[in-house]
Amino acid sequence: MLLLILGLVIFFGIHSVSIVNPAWRDQMAARLGEWPWKGLYAVVAIIGFVLMVKGYGMARLDPVWLYTPPSWTRHLAMLLMIPVFPLLLAAYIPGRIQTATKHPMLVATKLWAVTHLLANGTLADLLLFGTFLAWAVADRISLKRRTPLATPSLPASGINDIIVVVGGLAVYVAFVLWLHASLIGISLVGR
Numbered sequence: 134m135l136l137l138i139l140g141l142v143i144f145f146g147i148h149s150v151s152i153v154n155p156a157w158r159d160q161m162a163a164r165l166g167e168w169p170w171k172g173l174y175a176v177v178a179i180i181g182f183v184l185m186v187k188g189y190g191m192a193r194l195d196p197v198w199l200y201t202p203p204s205w206t207r208h209l210a211m212l213l214m215i216p217v218f219p220l221l222l223a224a225y226i227p228g229r230i231q232t233a234t235k236h237p238m239l240v241a242t243k244l245w246a247v248t249h250l251l252a253n254g255t256l257a258d259l260l261l262f263g264t265f266l267a268w269a270v271a272d273r274i275s276l277k278r279r280t281p282l283a284t285p286s287l288p289a290s291g292i293n294d295i296i297v298v299v300g301g302l303a304v305y306v307a308f309v310l311w312l313h314a315s316l317i318g319i320s321l322v323g324r
Contacts, residue, residue, distance in 0.1 A: 221301065
């Protein structure tokens with residue numbers, strides 16, 4: 134469990150720099166240069182992510198159950214996960230979905246976390262998904278107060294929403310049928 138917690142602290146520590154101290158982030162980017170700062174940020178995030186994944190995997194071997202979700206929550210989770218992948222794509226492909234949600238990746242993260250909290254009841258689940266949920270809420274609140282960074286993006290287009298929905302649903306189906314089992318180790322089909 135300590136490895137999971139360490140991974141969460143490192144991963145969300147670096148991801149929270151903009152929330153708690155955007156001036157320091159800007160200062161570091163200016164001092165190091167934009168790309169070296171992004172490289173350092175990425176290395177720290179990857180280290181945290183790897184520790185988080187390993188720690189979560191180890192915690193699943195000897196779970197501490199906090200609650201036992203009813204079996205119907207798995208079906209609800211499958212339903213609630215449908216918009217998650219289109220929302221993730223909408224973060225990078227501008228269109229009406231991106232405009233309507235303002236921060237589609239944060240919406241996707243919150244929905245993903247809530248969904249997994251509904252369907253899973255161990256301490257490791259609460260730590261992992263609860264931390265993602267709390268961070269996404271905090272980041273969304275802080276975005277209202279921060280000056281947005283200029284980021285290059287594709288031109289907005291109506292066709293982009295079709296690409297987002299079709300592409301996101303294709304990724305969702307791939308996750309349900311194959312990727313969740315191969316990447317996470319839990320098959321969603323036939324459970």
